[in-house]
Amino acid sequence: MALDTRRLLGVAVAFALLTAGVVVVQSGLLATVDPPDDGEYDRATVTLVSDSGERLAEIDVRIADTSEKRYLGLSDTESLAPREGMLFVHESEGQYAYVMRDMSFPLDIVFIAPNGTVTTVHHAPLPPEGTSNAELTRYRGTGRYVLELPQGTANETGLDAGDRVAIPDSVG
DSSP: OHHHHHHHHHHHHHHHHHHHHHHHHHHTTTOOOOOOOGGGSOEEEEEEEOTTSOEEEEEEEEEEOSHHHHHHTTTTOOOOOTTEEEEEEEEEEEEEEEOOTTOSSOEEEEEEOTTSBEEEEEEEOOOOTTOOGGGSOOEEEEEEEEEEEETTHHHHHTOOTTOEEEOOGGGO
């Protein structure tokens, strides 16, 4: 009887450790992803278009279309040119949350539906120094694409919810 109890306890402990390990890995607490070289990103030009059809701006973007590239985003990037950004491409439309992890400059974070319609625009300041990953503000929105731009670009161009981002078919 004591042997069965020890075996059961051993199985329970092993299960608990395995579950804890999965949670830690999925949370990204132990993530050590090497940033891709700038040359490893595909590039494209997207066009910002008002809901009335007026061309607002063209933006040169790096494409973040893998989980590694989406996780890293613009972290550890020193700056972007005025009409430069990063376009995050998800496999399907959904609700996503973006954070300002290891950022050197504030951003406009634009969520875009599969048809190109802007669903949400956030103006994300830098987090206070010393903010832990767990304490970072989650900028949430719905879409298949997320466009990150230097903060102020949305206001300068007039981009807002209901407008469109024309994304080349080659992007996905």
